Amino acid sequence: MLAEETFRIKPRKNRQLEKDVKLIMKWFAGYFDNREQVEEEKAKNTPPELIHEQIHGIFAPVEIPAFGKNVLYVKQYMDDDPTQVYRQRIYSFHVNEKEEAIELRIYAFLDDEAYIDAHLEPGKLSDLTPEKMSFKEGCELFWYRKKNHFLGYMKEGTCRVCSQKTGKIITITDDCYLDGEQLWIRDRAFDEDGNYIFGHKGNIHHKMKKQYEILKTGRIG
Template sequence: MRRPTDFVMMGFLTTHFSIRTSFTFRHNKCCCLVIPRRCVRCCLNLSTQESKKTLEIFSTWLSWFQGDFDNFEQVVEERNQKIFPREGGGHEHIHCAIQPLFCKPDGHVLLFAKYYFNGNPDIVFRFRVYEAFPSVSPYHPEEMVLEMKILRFYEEAASRLKQINFDIFQLDWNSDHMYEYLVGCEVYWKYNTSTHQSVGEGPHFIGFMKGGGCSVYSPETKDIIHVKDDLILTPNHLWVNDRGFDNCQNYIYGNQRGIHYQMKRVQSGDALDWTLKATHRPKPDIAKAIEELDRQWKVSHQPSC
């Protein structure tokens, strides 16, 4: 997927998402993101220099955040060091695919995120809608950040989405029972112009949750999960340190050493394009070898009765 082009024109934010199913055009001084069978205007007034700067940052975040990201290189390095997932302190092979959906009338942008294991688009383990918009820091009201609400699909919509192989544009977006807002789990993104010490790139966004995390009811475990998350976003990386704990602070998911899933941007034609939905092809030998290593390690560490 090619990187999108972002620009500010005529006092309004216009973001051109270069995906097959959408394009943008200006109409009545508004930006319209067109998606099959629907068009939503997002009109944002840029009357001050400060608001122009805010929307330029928002536009940058949107262009960096969409696309495909994968941590296969991290997994290869860990397995070479005999480091395995979960109790072994390593990471599972995770691919994240994020695509823009549409703008709401209030200027908020909705995006669809899908996560799957082992570079296989058929092994989806999480899917969410994110609602992003300029906001203020929960700690410093005078500081501008970007706020991202996390929306979880209701059971009926989730089942429907699985049936249509996660073709998000086939869902009925007029339904009032599509998804629920996970209150308190908002992620705030702060823009930094300096080079990030760990990632090694220049300007970047740091993602954080107020208080470091939130607590939500899990339909899977039928109990409360305490979530902690911090993230790093650059033009070429999405690092995610998402962990879940039960009421006794036992790990449910995530890296047990608190190390980010270090996902790098993947584009068609590069070394990891076998992980992409549109171009998915047979795994290379090294990927098959790692899956077998992980299987053997998991079997050997099964708890005994």
């Protein structure tokens, strides 16, 4: 009897996760920035070392079959200057039945310059495959639905990469918040001795608000 009940429950969970994937794609798709957060911190005379960098994020739905059905091109830059790109990625969302979560796999370009602003020319991405990009196992984010928002987490201690600056191993952690209007990001890195490498020194999220939606082919919604 218990086995039959388990069999009935599992498909229901999977159906809900499939709905969650569609919702997370809808909420992610857009242009975000934390301008308001930075202005508030400056107005409150926040110590300079605790004022957040002003960051901007473009999260554009794209069709790249090799990465699955739910894929975003991501461009993140700083200080109102689209040329100050600090991160460019492909995000691929999948149902993870074991974790009962939405798994976000993050792929880095091997040649960033070749794909700048690919949301405006999505044809640039058509021949990409996971094998042609850099993927760090253990650096996945797992997103969990909490009523009217999602919380995303990396598993503790699993995202270990070699720093391009120092050549040493660092551990990256990240936790995020997403709803229909906001995306909060708190990524941090530490060396093997626990020393701070990057991230907000006050341990506060970059709190970005959606300024407009981005539809497939880069059109603004």
